[in-house]
Amino acid sequence: MSAAAGETTQGPATTVFLSYARDDRAKAEAIVVALEAQGLTVWWDGLLEGGHEFAEKIEQALASADAVVVLWSPVSIHSHWVRDEAATGRDRGRMVPVTIGGAEPPLGFRQLQHIDLSSWRGRRNAPEIDELYHAIMSTAGAAESEPRKRRPNAGLSRRSAIFAGAAGMVLVGGGIAGFELWRGRGHSGTSIGVIPFRNLSGDPAEEYFSDGVAEELRATLSENGELAVSAETSSDVAGKKSSDPRQIAAALGVNFLLEGSVRRESDMVRIAAHIVDGVTGFDKWTQTFDHKLDDVLALQSEIADFVTDALLSGIAASKAPRDRLGGTHNGAAFDTYLRGVALYKLAAGEASDFGALDQFKRAVALDPNYAVAQAAPSRVYTVIANTYSPTGKIKLFHQLAEDAARAAIRIAPALADGYSALGFVLLNGELDPRAAAAQYQHSYQLGFGNADILAGYASFAGRTGRFADGRVAIARAQRLDPLNPTVFRTAGLLELDARQYDAALSALHTALALNPKAIGIHQALGDIALLGGDAPAARAEYDKEPDPIGRLRGLAMADMKLSQANAAQAAMAELKAKYGNITYYQQAQVLAQWGHSDEALNCLQQAVTSGDPGVVRSMNDPLLDPLKKNRKFSQIERDLGFA
Numbered sequence: 190m191s192a193a194a195g196e197t198t199q200g201p202a203t204t205v206f207l208s209y210a211r212d213d214r215a216k217a218e219a220i221v222v223a224l225e226a227q228g229l230t231v232w233w234d235g236l237l238e239g240g241h242e243f244a245e246k247i248e249q250a251l252a253s254a255d256a257v258v259v260l261w262s263p264v265s266i267h268s269h270w271v272r273d274e275a276a277t278g279r280d281r282g283r284m285v286p287v288t289i290g291g292a293e294p295p296l297g298f299r300q301l302q303h304i305d306l307s308s309w310r311g312r313r314n315a316p317e318i319d320e321l322y323h324a325i326m327s328t329a330g331a332a333e334s335e336p337r338k339r340r341p342n343a344g345l346s347r348r349s350a351i352f353a354g355a356a357g358m359v360l361v362g363g364g365i366a367g368f369e370l371w372r373g374r375g376h377s378g379t380s381i382g383v384i385p386f387r388n389l390s391g392d393p394a395e396e397y398f399s400d401g402v403a404e405e406l407r408a409t410l411s412e413n414g415e416l417a418v419s420a421e422t423s424s425d426v427a428g429k430k431s432s433d434p435r436q437i438a439a440a441l442g443v444n445f446l447l448e449g450s451v452r453r454e455s456d457m458v459r460i461a462a463h464i465v466d467g468v469t470g471f472d473k474w475t476q477t478f479d480h481k482l483d484d485v486l487a488l489q490s491e492i493a494d495f496v497t498d499a500l501l502s503g504i505a506a507s508k509a510p511r512d513r514l515g516g517t518h519n520g521a522a523f524d525t526y527l528r529g530v531a532l533y534k535l536a537a538g539e540a541s542d543f544g545a546l547d548q549f550k551r552a553v554a555l556d557p558n559y560a561v562a563q564a565a566p567s568r569v570y571t572v573i574a575n576t577y578s579p580t581g582k583i584k585l586f587h588q589l590a591e592d593a594a595r596a597a598i599r600i601a602p603a604l605a606d607g608y609s610a611l612g613f614v615l616l617n618g619e620l621d622p623r624a625a626a627a628q629y630q631h632s633y634q635l636g637f638g639n640a641d642i643l644a645g646y647a648s649f650a651g652r653t654g655r656f657a658d659g660r661v662a663i664a665r666a667q668r669l670d671p672l673n674p675t676v677f678r679t680a681g682l683l684e685l686d687a688r689q690y691d692a693a694l695s696a697l698h699t700a701l702a703l704n705p706k707a708i709g710i711h712q713a714l715g716d717i718a719l720l721g722g723d724a725p726a727a728r729a730e731y732d733k734e735p736d737p738i739g740r741l742r743g744l745a746m747a748d749m750k751l752s753q754a755n756a757a758q759a760a761m762a763e764l765k766a767k768y769g770n771i772t773y774y775q776q777a778q779v780l781a782q783w784g785h786s787d788e789a790l791n792c793l794q795q796a797v798t799s800g801d802p803g804v805v806r807s808m809n810d811p812l813l814d815p816l817k818k819n820r821k822f823s824q825i826e827r828d829l830g831f832a
Contacts, residue, residue, distance in 0.1 A: 210264040516560075568613070609645050616629075690717050728751065738775060
């Protein structure tokens with residue numbers, strides 16, 4: 190059974206073919222109504238008369254559709270009609286899988302992450318329908334733009350990975366300017382992207398301030414539940430790679446853009462701000478604000494109020510955020526905090542990390558109630574502990590990280606950043622998933638508009654087997670930050686641990702397209718090939734992995750599978766010689782794949798004893814499957830709090 194929908198916008202209509210089983214007709218009709226409410230013109234087969242033209246018209250609609258939405262249900266997974274229609278959509282690269290009734294797509298149709306409408310109750314503006322609309326526009330847009338060359342972007346650092354809760358993995362350089370994953374005006378509500386403000390001060394050293402003002406405005410606006418605010422990475426990438434507001438809005442999937450400029454002179458600051466319509470490219474609202482430098486926080490609140498009122502004219506002014514949650518009214522503390530953020534994002538090594546830490550501590554000294562600044566050192570302490578600290582000081586830095594996060598929570602109990610930072614430390618520092626769970630859950634509930642918080646929660650969910658919860662969180666993060674490779678890498682690793690390899694491949698290849706130099710992606714692709722029995726393909730992926738630890742551990746596994754024992758042992762020896770006890774977990778993975786279970790379990794126990802954060806993946810790591818029936822492995826998992 191099928192239906193087709195067309196979007197009534199300028200240019201060629203976007204057509205959608207809906208495949209479903211007759212028993213699911215009521216659900217299909219409700220979806221048609223919801224799509225009409227999104228502005229789509231819907232044709233469905235209930236309007237067709239019977240006869241010889243019936244199948245012919247369905248076939249024509251299927252062949253010409255820009256996207257093929259398939260409703261997988263306990264009934265439709267056994268329907269030959271639905272499978273045939275789905276196969277056509279899949280083979281054309283146009284399939285958008287949807288599950289209802291708790292059904293999982295059948296084998297052969299799991300290449301793409303599905304949208305779950307099992308709990309949808311027919312509300313037309315529900316988040317699930319927004320997600321479906323995004324996926325339809327993404328599929329249609331990706332198909333249209335496929336022949337285009339993708340150009341690299343810049344600027345993603347391991348600072349982004351840490352703030353997103355990615356334990357020790359780095360994404361640097363590379364990227365894609367015109368990537369249209371969530372193409373079009375995807376949000377049914379009011380959505381906005383805050384692109385980097387221009388620095389007009391004539392001093393490149395002031396760049397941190399103009400960038401910081403834009404990011405603080407983005408954070409403040411995202412606290413308003415009536416607005417969908419595109420996250421930092423995607424907004425910065427899109428803004429720096431294009432000057433056409435229509436292209437930027439289309440890439441981000443937002444209705445409007447907030448852009449502007451900052452000029453600091455003497456003790457005064459002038460900010461010119463513009464709201465631009467993402468379809469027409471014309472200004473919807475513009476305003477210039479002048480304040481004394483020591484009153485910059487009031488200026489930020491004033492701009493947030495004006496922007497919110499301009500976008501949400503029908504909403505009471507009391508709903509507009511006045512101040513950033515957990516923020517400060519101390520201009521010097523704010524300026525110092527922005528300097529710390531700029532240093533942290535440099536990813537320049539130990540000196541810049543400790544420099545960032547020093548700035549954050551100064552900001553807290555200037556305003557002890559500045560909760561955002563209290564939470565920031567927690568992430569830096571974690572980086573220092575996992576990257577630079579001698580073994581004897583790791584616990585000290587983890588404790589400092591925990592103390593900083595708890596201080597932020599005491600000051601601002603409704604601030605998601607504090608809970609996310611605390612969960613990260615408890616999981617990756619204390620190796621205590623049970624204690625971390627409550628903190629991550631708090632962060633998820635409070636930070637539903639923050640892509641970094643959502644990605645951090647999804648990463649935790651994947652590590653602890655909460656795959657359904659992780660998928661919901663990462664889908665939301667993808668909508669908010671559609672050009673951020675870290676988000677898609679997180680989605681890929683979640684699906685890898687869930688053994689949904691088709692979905693993992695799709696997400697990982699997206700991350701790699703966004704950032705060809707990403708660390709950890711080729712390693713994960715190699716793992717999938719290895720687990721699928723394709724050792725030559727696995728070795729080719731491992732050989733391209735830029736992280737030397739990931740490359741060596743992969744080659745050690747692949748070469749042994751290829752009966753190249755000497756090469757495998759040489760890679761293992763190099764891994765131990767160069768990186769020693771920080772690779773106990775990777776050594777356990779290699780030994781498990783070699784079939785040396787006792788040695789693998791000893792390495793895994795040493796990883797736990799040394800506080801290696803890698804062990805938080807052990808419960809669901811498919812590379813450790815050969816160990817999982819062993820009593821010693823079960824005891825290690827119980828000791829970690831996984832069982």
